[in-house]
Amino acid sequence: MGDPNTLWDFLPYLAAGIPVTLSITFVAMAFAIPVAFLLALGRMSDQAALRWAAGFVIELFRGSSAIVQLFWVFYVLPFMGIDLPALVAAVFVLSVNSGAFLSEVVRAGLVAVPVGQYEASLTLGFSKPYRFFRIILPQALPLMIPPFGNALVTMLKFTALVSLVTIQDLAYRASLVGGVLGESGLVFGIVIVVYFSISLVLGGGARLLERVVNRRAGRIATADNQHRIPDWALGLNR
């Protein structure tokens, strides 16, 4: 009891970072998906200005480091009179950055819908929103779900960056506690295990969702072909 500065005393503080990290992950993901749709639709638009603007945003965010973008929003925008709270700046950069990457997933999903479906819905005289939301999207969505699921784990790892702009997520608290205790190696080791456990859970959830979507879409999950290497080539069965 005597020495208050043991790892045990700091565990509650450290653990309180888990919900912070999780909420940032989910909130940023919730914004990233609409951003991805907007960018993909912009890229596929028949108006050149929209195509150009969407392409510009996509290339800009994919072409430079996320951390540089985060610092730019955090340090440079205040000089322009835009002083965003750290949390807003962080969620903005995380969601637009991964939205730019995911726009490719959305585009691929939309392109995969057979042209006949577009033509038929046009011929039947449906309104534009109806065509998109009731005809095209339901067919494209099952293709996008698996990559979106993987993106959730990527987002979880991505959120560690926000610790660098003073947000008290798991990574930030680990740095602080590790520094105070002088046991940074140990604390980061523990935190690695925590992140890994969360990503296993999120990854498992993503696979479950994928299976549900595949069943509802009437598709059979693609066979796992990771054991295609014949036994003889590995020197087995000899």
Next chain:
Amino acid sequence: MIGQFSWDWAFAFSIMPDLFSGLKLTVIATLFGSMIAVVFGLVLCIVRVARLPVLSMIADLFIQLVRGTPFLIQLFFLFYIAPQWGLSFSAFATGICALGIYYSAYAAEVYRAGLDDVPTGQWEAALTLGLPLPRVWLGIILPQAIFAVLPVMGNMVITMFKETALLSTITIMELLAQGKSIGSIQFRYIEPLTLVGVLYFTVSYTAAKTIRKLESRHAA
């Protein structure tokens, strides 16, 4: 507040030498990091698919662990734990090792995709010809698998190039760290951080375009 936003070209030019010295470190870190990743990734991939009793499981767990946790945390872990284990690397060497380890897990996945893509006929032909195993792997399977994934590896190196910015957190004066340090000393972040972004963008965009061009040229 708005009045402070003005782009100062003279200042921008004056900080370019510092930024370029940072860019040099960034490029060096990327080169060494990708060398480790490409080699160690292949080893990991082979061990994982080789169905060895315990080693394959360890390799699989290692790949999942590395891919399931943030690079930043791994970097800090290595940075703080290496001295405790009696390994006195410089921060720069630690950073390169962290990059190499993180991306070797990705490279292992990429190689596996390449192996899976080798047509079954190639295996059957090799078996029929009765070639010795080393020749099957080194002469037939691996060259095809590796050639097929070259563009993906190229893109991985570009991703690594952008990720090196995180090495700034362990005191390495690479590109981003240079930009931030200039910003905090002069209290002008507009030019340094914008130029840092422009430099990252220029290098990675050019490299990505080059890979795409090479890919389409060899696609035939």
